[in-house]
Amino acid sequence: MAVVTLFSAARLDHAQNQFALLAEHPVRVVGVWLDEGLPPAIDGVTVIHQPPGAAGLRLARGRNAGAAAAIDGGADVLVFLDADCLPGPGLLQRYAEAAAEHLESVLCGPVTYLPDGVIPSGHADFEANTRPHPARPNLPAGETRAATADEYRLFWSLSFACTAELWRRVGGFDEVYEGYGAEDTDYASKLRAADVELRWVGGAHAYHQYHPTTSPPWQHLDDILRNGALYRRRWGSWPMQGWLEAFADAGAIELRGDQWQRTASVSVSVSVSDSASADQPGG
Template structure:
């Protein structure tokens, strides 16, 4: 049995409703984990899905804990393949089949599919509309359909990935010390690498990221990135999210010290839409 696990909040409700509509026609167990403090809403698209509720922690949304709770529920239900898909991502028509085939060929691997970022205003309602929109993000490998290639763990994205029940148990799930935005997915990938779990890019397992306003770098998550980045650095000896840290530093918002990155004494007044 395949279980598709999605963590979401009210800010992504429209996105996840569109995603869940596409998944209702698939022979999968759908698990939706609500991350806001308030109870999840009752919407038609959630009918038939197992709804879980993981409330925020002291530092913000508990993305790592949400994914772990979803995976635990899937394993308890007897799922043999876990597909984790972010709330703003739509599954391509062949995503589940390609992940399933890759899991059969690489049962002990962390499986990642290409992700296309859709332009603003493009809101597909039918899975058949997606292939024509395919334009995988250039920062990640995108093998030809049906081909699987080994990859580097540092490039792991939690937007769309799959693991067998066996591989999930080997990794041990996400580290729930991470709260708020950033770092938990790279930590998961590094933990997989340390456990001897390879990463494989799966050609044809396309997901489609729906547009939403954000800022680059994500100013609204600066404190989360610093806090979670330090947690990661203490564990792995290097800081994640380096591109964002460089951008914050170039803007004068943070500075490098012998102990790592920290806020600058005078932080520029920046604001941006929430991502």
């Protein structure tokens, strides 16, 4: 088993918290540095570099490169965690058990969004702070179930797992996506179109560390429009509808025919909120 983590200078402290917890387990860790410049050297972590593209950070390419490095190192199960996410005490075990029973499934565990200043340590501390996001299933530990067709839209790339063989067969994320948004929605749509099962895994808890952000994510507006248009051309619908509607309500974009486009420059109020809202695919 190997854990693949994307991280950058902005999330280095979060990633270090994650790496410290993973060091307690006999698991290989591949960290993918997404920024310009030389990546930091981190004890116990194989760090590879995928610098930004013309349109921003290359999350899709980073996950693909991390998976390739993990498989080349002999990993039979891949666990993907974003830098923000702490692995709960049972995450690796639950993913390993589910992967052994469901070789042809992509596996997703619950995600708790932690409040500001809360960094759990130890089983009791994690348990006391476990409040999974209500939008997704939260099964009892040890239980799994297949996602319904409509639940594929709830796939979040911040915590998921699969066997290396399934990853090779299905292929990775589409690297045409750069910057924020839509690459994970595209991946979920690819899974559904190929009849690859998405399966919810009880007890595989990840804990998203707090960071301030904006709601909606104004800093990603152009990325959302660009990547959303790429997704629509492929799949026939717009992803991230919640964000698009929020931008439209603020007067920043409008629907022209079947395309969302920027309006004339408008003054908008940007409010900082907690990370439990702005990191959700689709808003």
